[in-house]
Amino acid sequence: MTDYQTESGIVVPSYTRENAQIDPPLDYAGYRSTEFRHPKNPLVLLPHMLTEVTGPVLGESRLGQLDYDLTRQHDDEPIGQRMSISGRVLDSDGRPVPNTLVEIWQANAAGRYRHVVDDWPGPLDPNFTGVGRCFTDSEGRYRFVTIRPGAYPWKNHHNAWRPAHIHFSLFGRAFTQRLVTQMYFPGDPLFSEDPIFNSVPDPKVRERMVSSFDWDTTEDHWLLGFKWDIVLRGPEAVVFEEPHA
Amino acid sequence: MSKLGVTPSQTVGPYFAIGLTWEDGPYAAPEGTEGAFWIRGRVTDGNGAPIPDCVVETWQADADGRFAHDDDPRGAVDWGDFRGLGRSGTDDDGRFAIHTIKPGPVPGPSGTMQAPHIDVTVMARGMLARVVTRIYFPEEEAANAADPVLSSLPATAASETLIAKKSEDGYTFDVHLQGENETVFFDI
Numbered sequence: 001m002t003d004y005q006t007e008s009g010i011v012v013p014s015y016t017r018e019n020a021q022i023d024p025p026l027d028y029a030g031y032r033s034t035e036f037r038h039p040k041n042p043l044v045l046l047p048h049m050l051t052e053v054t055g056p057v058l059g060e061s062r063l064g065q066l067d068y069d070l071t072r073q074h075d076d077e078p079i080g081q082r083m084s085i086s087g088r089v090l091d092s093d094g095r096p097v098p099n100t101l102v103e104i105w106q107a108n109a110a111g112r113y114r115h116v117v118d119d120w121p122g123p124l125d126p127n128f129t130g131v132g133r134c135f136t137d138s139e140g141r142y143r144f145v146t147i148r149p150g151a152y153p154w155k156n157h158h159n160a161w162r163p164a165h166i167h168f169s170l171f172g173r174a175f176t177q178r179l180v181t182q183m184y185f186p187g188d189p190l191f192s193e194d195p196i197f198n199s200v201p202d203p204k205v206r207e208r209m210v211s212s213f214d215w216d217t218t219e220d221h222w223l224l225g226f227k228w229d230i231v232l233r234g235p236e237a238v239v240f241e242e243p244h245a
Numbered sequence: 246m247s248k249l250g251v252t253p254s255q256t257v258g259p260y261f262a263i264g265l266t267w268e269d270g271p272y273a274a275p276e277g278t279e280g281a282f283w284i285r286g287r288v289t290d291g292n293g294a295p296i297p298d299c300v301v302e303t304w305q306a307d308a309d310g311r312f313a314h315d316d317d318p319r320g321a322v323d324w325g326d327f328r329g330l331g332r333s334g335t336d337d338d339g340r341f342a343i344h345t346i347k348p349g350p351v352p353g354p355s356g357t358m359q360a361p362h363i364d365v366t367v368m369a370r371g372m373l374a375r376v377v378t379r380i381y382f383p384e385e386e387a388a389n390a391a392d393p394v395l396s397s398l399p400a401t402a403a404s405e406t407l408i409a410k411k412s413e414d415g416y417t418f419d420v421h422l423q424g425e426n427e428t429v430f431f432d433i
Contacts, residue, residue: 031371049351
């Protein structure tokens with residue numbers, strides 16, 4: 001990363017734009033709601049300048065002590081298969097992204113969200129809110145304890161079921177790195193019919209959203225461990241044009 | 246070539262409000278900050294219908310055009326209780342609100358100066374990735390004319406969609422995801 005000041009111009013890190021090749025298209029017929037919610041004009045290239053290469057530095061004061069543990073936010077434990085999800089937040093150069101906020105939200109074990117709009121006849125769990133937050137440590141590591149979410153039905157097409165997933169939101173260290181995505185579970189039979197999972201054009205890239213079961217973090221008579229690394233766009237060593245002499 | 250493959254985006258979905266809503270979300274600048282105002286707007290779809298399940302995030306410099314961030318080659322400054330980040334879900338009428346201060350001009354490449362601006366992320370159910378736009382200020386005519394982004398927009402781009410309008414308690418900035426008045430969005 002090059003970052004220094006020149007006399008008449010400012011040089012800042014530039015981030016890779018490879019997400020443009022791997023992200024789902026905003027216009028995707030399989031996911032019906034995209035129809036009127038995508039811009040039709042071409043996007044305008046925005047060079048990465050100071051506002052784009054910086055981002056919020058949020059203090060740990062935002063967190064409650066148990067925000068990372070979704071099974072201990074109520075008087076009793078939620079029903080469901082207890083699990084942990086842990087991994088690292090890295091950039092595409094392999095560098096850890098430390099001290100960054102990771103936010104998650106998910107359905108309960110029955111596939112129901114604690115949200116006023118979710119009214120399908122799956123039971124709510126009074127002991128499960130489905131929201132977690134943590135900061136990555138100095139090595140970019142994060143960890144949540146939760147229960148495995150269920151699949152849930154939606155109205156996109158007949159008999160539409162979303163594969164079980166946990167929503168993840170990340171800031172990274174720069175506005176360019178902002179990412180909201182979903183983490184899936186290995187071998188889910190619902191993958192093949194899910195337009196949201198399959199909206200990622202490259203099947204190999206889809207696999208980056210799938211966690212793996214992990215014996216090392218599985219705890220005897222306590223919980224199943226899943227691992228998932230999240231990779232944010234990394235800096236690209238590009239310098240702005242030098243000013244004319 | 247990057248060493249690791251980037252994780253792709255997925256939609257925030259219809260239920261993000263349980264996870265992404267913060268009580269102080271709209272407050273990029275805390276209540277009582279001198280000179281602070283509200284940026285209010287409405288997010289609409291290609292039919293002109295309000296988008297009630299949308300989240301709008303803003304990111305900006307402080308009043309001096311500086312950042313509390315090490316990647317600013319001028320050095321990080323201490324922001325105190327200014328956060329620079331605003332986050333607001335939309336209501337049933339597609340309306341969001343961010344409480345903030347006006348950013349100062351920010352240097353651009355090759356000695357240029359960017360007009361005061363706020364970067365905006367918009368995410369919603371029905372959007373598989375975020376879209377990004379910028380808010381500029383109507384009273385900054387000269388700075389806007391010299392801004393390296395505004396001044397190099399393609400002729401077909403509706404630059405007026407990037408300029409907020411003055412309102413009673415600050416500014417109005419509507420976001421049209423699609424349609425006649427489609428907002429200019431950026432490839433970031």
